[in-house]
Amino acid sequence: MAKVKKKLQVGIIGSGAIARDQHLPYWRELEAEGRVEIVGVCDIVKERRDVEAAKCVQAKTYANYKKMLEAVDFDIIDVCTQNRVHALATIAALQAGAHVLVEKPMAMNTRECEAMIAAAKKAKRKLMVAQHMRFEPRAEKLKEVVASGALGKIYTAETKWLRRRGIPGWGKFHLKKESLGGPLIDIGVHMMDLCVWLMGSPKPVAASGKVYRMFGDRPDLFNADWGVPYKPKEFTVEDYATAFVRFENDITMQMSVSWAANTHDEIEDMHILGDKGGIGINPLGYFGADATSLNRTTWDYLHTEDGHRREVRHFCECVEKNLLVMVKPEESLRIQKIIDAIYASSAKNKEIVIK
Numbered sequence: 001m002a003k004v005k006k007k008l009q010v011g012i013i014g015s016g017a018i019a020r021d022q023h024l025p026y027w028r029e030l031e032a033e034g035r036v037e038i039v040g041v042c043d044i045v046k047e048r049r050d051v052e053a054a055k056c057v058q059a060k061t062y063a064n065y066k067k068m069l070e071a072v073d074f075d076i077i078d079v080c081t082q083n084r085v086h087a088l089a090t091i092a093a094l095q096a097g098a099h100v101l102v103e104k105p106m107a108m109n110t111r112e113c114e115a116m117i118a119a120a121k122k123a124k125r126k127l128m129v130a131q132h133m134r135f136e137p138r139a140e141k142l143k144e145v146v147a148s149g150a151l152g153k154i155y156t157a158e159t160k161w162l163r164r165r166g167i168p169g170w171g172k173f174h175l176k177k178e179s180l181g182g183p184l185i186d187i188g189v190h191m192m193d194l195c196v197w198l199m200g201s202p203k204p205v206a207a208s209g210k211v212y213r214m215f216g217d218r219p220d221l222f223n224a225d226w227g228v229p230y231k232p233k234e235f236t237v238e239d240y241a242t243a244f245v246r247f248e249n250d251i252t253m254q255m256s257v258s259w260a261a262n263t264h265d266e267i268e269d270m271h272i273l274g275d276k277g278g279i280g281i282n283p284l285g286y287f288g289a290d291a292t293s294l295n296r297t298t299w300d301y302l303h304t305e306d307g308h309r310r311e312v313r314h315f316c317e318c319v320e321k322n323l324l325v326m327v328k329p330e331e332s333l334r335i336q337k338i339i340d341a342i343y344a345s346s347a348k349n350k351e352i353v354i355k
């Protein structure tokens with residue numbers, strides 16, 4: 001009799017907003033394709049675990065991830081809790097023998113990231129941070145352009161994601177003890193990961209920066225479009241961050257991010273500059289080095305497929321076929337080192353060396 005191929009056993013730790021909207025729908029798609037079985041949904045909030053498990057074929061619910069990891073022999077655990085729980089849940093899952101996809105940021109600090117990488121190595125399991133922007137079609141296109149050598153020597157990059165009024169109103173984003181920081185660790189982590197990866201992952205050597213808390217505790221300025229209003233009195237993170245990062249070989253990066261700032265609207269931009277050409281995301285394109293501004297190629301038609309979908313499918317395939325993950329944990333560790341250095345620089349008012 002032909003051997004029946006085992007479907008990968010998948011569990012989710014944290015079934016809040018991102019799991020509900022951008023992870024579980026794609027795991028269910030893979031379940032419908034017969035590649036995985038979602039067998040465990042864990043959340044400390046009963047309603048959230050019950051609602052998400054009910055949408056799956058056979059998932060059991062758990063209030064405690066340690067109990068869930070004891071109960072089932074998981075192949076994949078997807079960690080979608082708030083930042084404080086990332087390292088704890090990831091290390092427990094790796095020690096239980098699962099491969100782990102963990103939401104961004106990798107963790108709260110460099111020390112936690114290093115412990116996660118050590119646990120993955122010891123367990124011989126895959127670990128990947130859910131940097132979904134790398135999986136977007138536009139990122140794939142830009143990476144191709146960089147790989148073709150069309151930029152020449154890449155020397156600098158500028159990136160920003162400024163929200164006029166976009167403080168997340170759900171979850172624990174505004175609480176320092178649960179998330180560590182505001183837009184720097186929330187959306188800055190995306191922009192820096194994409195930018196550094198497109199630049200060819202140079203090694204960061206120093207960072208200086210400043211974080212500000214100007215609006216977070218002003219309820220009159222809160223934009224209620226962003227979910228249920230948080231409690232401004234509890235707001236303990238920054239709402240704006242700016243930074244200058246130095247890398248090996250004289251490469252540099254400027255970055256600014258905000259959840260609230262007096263800009264005209266939301267601004268998302270990135271430019272990576274080389275001596276032969278540059279690339280940008282808004283407009284998405286390649287910009288050549290001739291004297292006119294006509295040597296440009298844009299691919300705006302690419303703005304479609306959800307990067308989260310491709311990310312979840314990629315991780316599943318890596319486990320199925322024992323492939324290397326696209327977002328290497330060591331790269332995510334480097335981004336965390338930059339974040340730690342920016343917060344330290346802001347507190348000490350000086351540039352911080354990154355080791």
Ligand SMILES: NC(=O)c1ccc[n+]([C@@H]2O[C@H](COP(=O)([O-])OP(=O)(O)OC[C@H]3O[C@@H](n4cnc5c(N)ncnc54)[C@H](O)[C@@H]3O)[C@@H](O)[C@H]2O)c1
Pocket residue numbers: 013014015016017018019042043044045048063064065080081082083085103104105130132170171172186
């Ligand atoms: N990649 C992206 O685009 C993106 C977007 C939003 C959020 N995120 C990341 O996803 C994570 C979650 O964000 P969210 O918006 O889903 O927040 P959320 O608050 O909606 O969801 C987090 C869930 O984790 C649960 N939880 C907390 N501690 C737990 C524990 N010990 N065991 C089990 N469950 C626990 C909470 O009850 C909650 O339901 C954050 O780290 C955030 O940075 C990523």
